[in-house]
Amino acid sequence: MKNSLVFIFTLFTSIMTSQESLPYYEISEVPKEFTPGTTASRMIDGLGFRYYWATEGLTEKDLSFKPNDEARTTEETIDHILGLSQVILNATLKKVNGDKQPKMTFAEKRKKTLENLQQASKILKESKDISQYKMVFGDTELPFWNVINGPIADAIWHVGQVVSFRRSSGNPFPKGVSVLKGTKTK
Template sequence: MKQFVVLFFLIISATLTAQNISEERLPYYEIPEYSETFTAGTVAARMVDALGFRFYWASEGLSEKDLEFQPSEDVRTTAETIDHILELSYIIVNATLKKANGKIDNSKLSYEQKREQTLKNLKTAADILRASDDISQFKIIFGEREVPFWNQINGPIADAIWHCGQLASFRRSSGNAINPKVSHFSGTVKD
């Protein structure tokens, strides 16, 4: 019996460690170090990094109650807002990958998978932007229509930041406020 109890605790500990490692591997627990130089690419990347950080913490640790929260009937639920931010993250990353946007079915993904994909999309986009000398090449492509990078700033990036604020408000209203140790100003988490 004693061996069973020890084995049980080892399995539980390994599972919790694996979950923590998995969570730590998601981008944007903190904002990456800023670049030493100011270029269009490094500034645009920092904007996407800030979005990633805000999304990470606005969407971290949501319960089923949080995901179902809806302030009124004519407003998206928290889960629907996360879906929308995921869609925006595809527009952001597709521009940096020079890919056309199309319909992506995310309906079978769990909340955790949607969150992870959003964060990975944003990290990929930020890394490409950071290394670029000319961000004008990253157009938003809808079929045959190409839209300049300017629209990326006031469109998907700004819209996704706006919706992260909604997530923060919604989760506060459903009783699960963002970790108070998060500093949006510094992009870090206080110990």
């Protein structure tokens, strides 16, 4: 019995540690000053935090859920959010968009999305001039304003869909998550 309890405790601890090692388990401290870069960075941090908890604990049933025949499944929505996170990151890396994502498991997609958002946030937080970051598709170049009202806003919208879909498939949003404070009670 004692060995079983030790095993269960060790397993639970390792699961919790691995979850906390992904970006956005909680949002980092607020920056000391308001700048265009820190503001855009914080928007992405809010997106990352919401995405982390919207996708935490999803099951195969959740991933295959779709509210009607014309809608995307939850996993297809997650694929779209991954693509949006890549567009956001590419703007901050000054890269042209168009590369296809390799085939990934849900866990890999989740990790990649969170890492993309974290990297973009860090670049923006340290930037003195975010107007240098453009969204580029082939010969079309759009200013950073379009990153805000395009992929950032769209990703926030779709994270809300993931939350709604998981509720509809019987797996509500995890308890203890404060999207206002960017924290999770233990």
